[in-house]
Amino acid sequence: MTDGAALPPVIVLVRPQLGENIGKAARAMLNFGLSEMRLVSPRDGWPNETAYPAASGADMVLEKAEVCESVAQATADCGQVFATTVRKRGVDKPVATPAEAAATIRQLPARSAILFGPERSGLDAEDVALARTIVTVPINPEFSSLNLAQAVILMAYEWSKGEALAVPTRTEDELPAPQIELERMIEHFETALEPTGFFYPPDRTPTTKRALRTILTKPGWTTPEIRTLRGVVAALEKKRQD
Amino acid sequence: MTDGAALPPVIVLVRPQLGENIGKAARAMLNFGLSEMRLVSPRDGWPNETAYPAASGADMVLEKAEVCESVAQATADCGQVFATTVRKRGVDKPVATPAEAAATIRQLPARSAILFGPERSGLDAEDVALARTIVTVPINPEFSSLNLAQAVILMAYEWSKGEALAVPTRTEDELPAPQIELERMIEHFETALEPTGFFYPPDRTPTTKRALRTILTKPGWTTPEIRTLRGVVAALEKKRQD
Numbered sequence: 029m030t031d032g033a034a035l036p037p038v039i040v041l042v043r044p045q046l047g048e049n050i051g052k053a054a055r056a057m058l059n060f061g062l063s064e065m066r067l068v069s070p071r072d073g074w075p076n077e078t079a080y081p082a083a084s085g086a087d088m089v090l091e092k093a094e095v096c097e098s099v100a101q102a103t104a105d106c107g108q109v110f111a112t113t114v115r116k117r118g119v120d121k122p123v124a125t126p127a128e129a130a131a132t133i134r135q136l137p138a139r140s141a142i143l144f145g146p147e148r149s150g151l152d153a154e155d156v157a158l159a160r161t162i163v164t165v166p167i168n169p170e171f172s173s174l175n176l177a178q179a180v181i182l183m184a185y186e187w188s189k190g191e192a193l194a195v196p197t198r199t200e201d202e203l204p205a206p207q208i209e210l211e212r213m214i215e216h217f218e219t220a221l222e223p224t225g226f227f228y229p230p231d232r233t234p235t236t237k238r239a240l241r242t243i244l245t246k247p248g249w250t251t252p253e254i255r256t257l258r259g260v261v262a263a264l265e266k267k268r269q270d
Numbered sequence: 271m272t273d274g275a276a277l278p279p280v281i282v283l284v285r286p287q288l289g290e291n292i293g294k295a296a297r298a299m300l301n302f303g304l305s306e307m308r309l310v311s312p313r314d315g316w317p318n319e320t321a322y323p324a325a326s327g328a329d330m331v332l333e334k335a336e337v338c339e340s341v342a343q344a345t346a347d348c349g350q351v352f353a354t355t356v357r358k359r360g361v362d363k364p365v366a367t368p369a370e371a372a373a374t375i376r377q378l379p380a381r382s383a384i385l386f387g388p389e390r391s392g393l394d395a396e397d398v399a400l401a402r403t404i405v406t407v408p409i410n411p412e413f414s415s416l417n418l419a420q421a422v423i424l425m426a427y428e429w430s431k432g433e434a435l436a437v438p439t440r441t442e443d444e445l446p447a448p449q450i451e452l453e454r455m456i457e458h459f460e461t462a463l464e465p466t467g468f469f470y471p472p473d474r475t476p477t478t479k480r481a482l483r484t485i486l487t488k489p490g491w492t493t494p495e496i497r498t499l500r501g502v503v504a505a506l507e508k509k510r511q512d
Contacts, residue, residue, distance in 0.1 A: 056420070058413040084415050127431070166431065171300045173326050178298070181420055182427060189369070189408065217502070224505035239498060247489035250362070256481055260459070263466035264506040 036061065037110075037133050037140040037187060039180060040102045042068045042155050045147050051082030052177035053144070054089035060184035061191060065093040066102040066141075099143065099155050107138035111151055111159035112179055114172055121162050129163045130186035142183055147176050204248035213254050213261075214244050220265045278303065279352075279375050279382040279429060281422060282344045284310045284397050287389045293324030294419035295386070296331035302426035303433070307335040308344045313388075341385065341397050342453060349380035349446035350490065353393050353401035354421055356414055362484050363404050371405045372428035380445040384425055389418050399480055400449065402487050446490035455496050456486050462507045 039057055044050050044067060054065060067074055074095045083090055096102035103109045110129050111121075124132065133140040143159060145151030156162065165174065165182055174182075217240060218227075227233040249257065281299055286292050286309060296307060309316055316337045325332055338344035345351045352371050353363075366374065375382040385401060387393030398404065407416065407424055416424075460469075460479060469475040491499065 055415055059409055059415055059420075061410045086413060086415070125431075165427070167301055168303045168430075171328060173297055173301055173328070178301075178420065178423055181416075182423070185407075185424055188410075189367075221502065221505055224508065226502065226505040240502070243489075243491065243495045243498060246491070246495075247485075249485065249488070253362070253485045253488075256485055260463065260468065260482070261506075263463055263468040264503075266466065 035137070035139045036064065037142050037183075038064045038066055038102075038106065039184075040066045040068060040096075040099070040141050040143045041070070041176070042099055042102075042143055042151060043071060043146045044144075044176070045071045047072055047076035047078030048082040049147055049176045050076065050093075051079035051084075051086075051090065052175075053180045054079070054083045054086040054093070056177045056181035057184050058086040058089050059181065060188035062184045062187070063089050063092060065089055066096050067093055068096050068099050068102050070095065071146075099158050103141045103143075103158060105139055106141040108132065108136055108140040108161075109159040110140065110142045110161050110163045111156045112142060112144050112163045112165075112183065113150055113156065114165065114167065114174060114179075121156070121159065123162045123164050125166055126163055126183050126186040129161065129183070130190060132161070133187055134190045144176055144179055203250060205251040205254050209251060209254050210245060210249075213258055214241055216258050216261050217244065220261050276376045276379055277381045278306065279384050279425075280306045280308055280344075280348065281426075282308045282310060282338075282341070282383050282385045283312070283418070284341055284344075284385055284393060285313060285388040286386075286418070287313045289314055289318035289320030290324040291389055291418045292318065292335075293321035293326075293328075293332065294417075295422045296321070296325045296328040296335070298419045298423035299426050300328040300331050301423065302430035304426045304429070305331050305334060307331055308383075309335055309337050310341055310344050311339065312337065341400050342449065345383045345385075345400060346450040346453075347381055347448050348383040349448055350374065350378055350382040350403075351385065351401040351449060352382065352403050352405045353385045353398040354387070354405045354407075354425065355392055355398065356406065356409065356416065356421075362481075363398070363401065363488065365404045365406050367408055368405055368425050368428040371403065371425070372432055374403070375429060376432045378445065381448075386418060386421055395480075399483055400487070402446070402490055444492055447493040447496050451493060451496050452487060452491075455500055456483055458500050458503050459486065462503050 039062060041050060041053060050070065057063065057065065070076065079090050080087060143151055143155060145155060218237060221227060227236050281304060283292060283295060292312065299305065299307065312318065321332050322329060385393055385397060387397060459482060463469060469478050
């Protein structure tokens with residue numbers, strides 16, 4: 029795939045401890061369209077049954093997961109490796125936010141890998157040494173307590189934002205109505221209000237009309253919404269004439 | 271707070287089921303500097319011991335959490351209410367991504383609330399009706415399985431990313447009015463319209479009221495604008511009584 033399409037990043041769990049957390053990571057990934065997972069020396073071996081319930085349906089990711097003996101093996105085919113740490117571990121590597129890392133990944137028509145360390149301790153210095161870039165989530169310095177699945181989900185989320193996933197589409201009925209309809213509604217309000225004295229005294233009329241126009245223009249109501257509002261005015265007018 | 275500082279959003283858990291998930295939500299929030307939580311009718315009451323272990327140290331958020339009887343009560347002092355849903359529920363409200371919602375929250379020197387529904391079912395239509403904007407996480411259409419804490423963490427993360435940005439100042443008169451004023455205006459419209467037959471037939475009344483509520487909630491009118499509109503309704507009512 030050298031046609032410029034950025035490959036989705038590979039999620040590498042380094043010495044993950046609980047099968048349940050592997051399952052949760054798979055679920056976190058698939059929410060945002062990632063499905064390629066590699067496991068380096070999982071503590072309880074692989075496959076691990078306990079991963080499946082926690083994956084909540086993301087079984088496909090677990091089925092595809094590859095087991096590797098080392099971080100080097102897991103990243104051998106990757107042109108860009110990121111190491112996630114909650115706080116920068118004082119190494120001389122560039123540090124990126126998840127958003128910056130995601131942007132880099134998308135711009136790179138090669139394979140990227142994102143490393144996540146064991147739940148308790150995180151990546152060690154040797155793991156980090158293999159990466160080009162450290163990714164640190166900008167987090168509350170006074171309280172920093174992300175679990176593995178949450179770290180995975182933030183990275184996956186940032187990556188997916190650039191992939192135009194599931195962007196809600198809007199139909200015509202959801203667009204602001206054309207100005208002509210807005211104008212007719214405003215006139216309808218004015219006509220209904222004139223006999224009520226709402227625009228008195230006459231020297232205030234332009235100002236009051238302008239204020240009402242601003243209020244009715246601000247929302248950007250759709251055609252159906254304008255129709256409903258004109259129904260409101262008509263109902264109140266009609267009763268008035270009875 | 272009219273000096274331009276955007277207030278951090280209030281996280282509102284609506285009818286949360288497990289105390290453990292409340293704790294996880296508190297932890298998720300505090301990772302990104304949010305600490306104001308409100309609970310609407312928590313299923314197992316409050317305080318709930320089971321929340322504390324799951325909070326993993328975010329006890330302060332649980333200590334400060336307020337219990338409210340309704341979503342209306344929980345959002346009465348908020349000028350901007352967002353309802354999180356995993357997928358748009360076919361309602362006529364603007365839909366924002368978490369990033370867009372976070373940008374809106376930061377630009378608004380008023381209080382925002384973000385609603386999260388019960389773990390199993392999510393927010394219902396009545397909960398969503400009170401919000402001006404729906405927030406939907408752009409997610410894999412083929413696999414969408416975020417838990418409560420993950421939904422909270424994505425919103426909190428997006429909000430925290432922009433905290434360093436300078437916010438343009440706006441005066442209090444330019445902020446969306448607090449929900450309580452919006453609510454009174456909606457009631458005023460309903461009271462004025464009932465004798466006109468606008469809500470007939472009776473089996474259509476809830477739907478028609480809901481549609482009108484949506485239309486009147488959408489604009490985010492300021493306190494002076496709401497005052498003007500109530501003057502409009504009062505003028506039309508008054509004439510009607512003559």
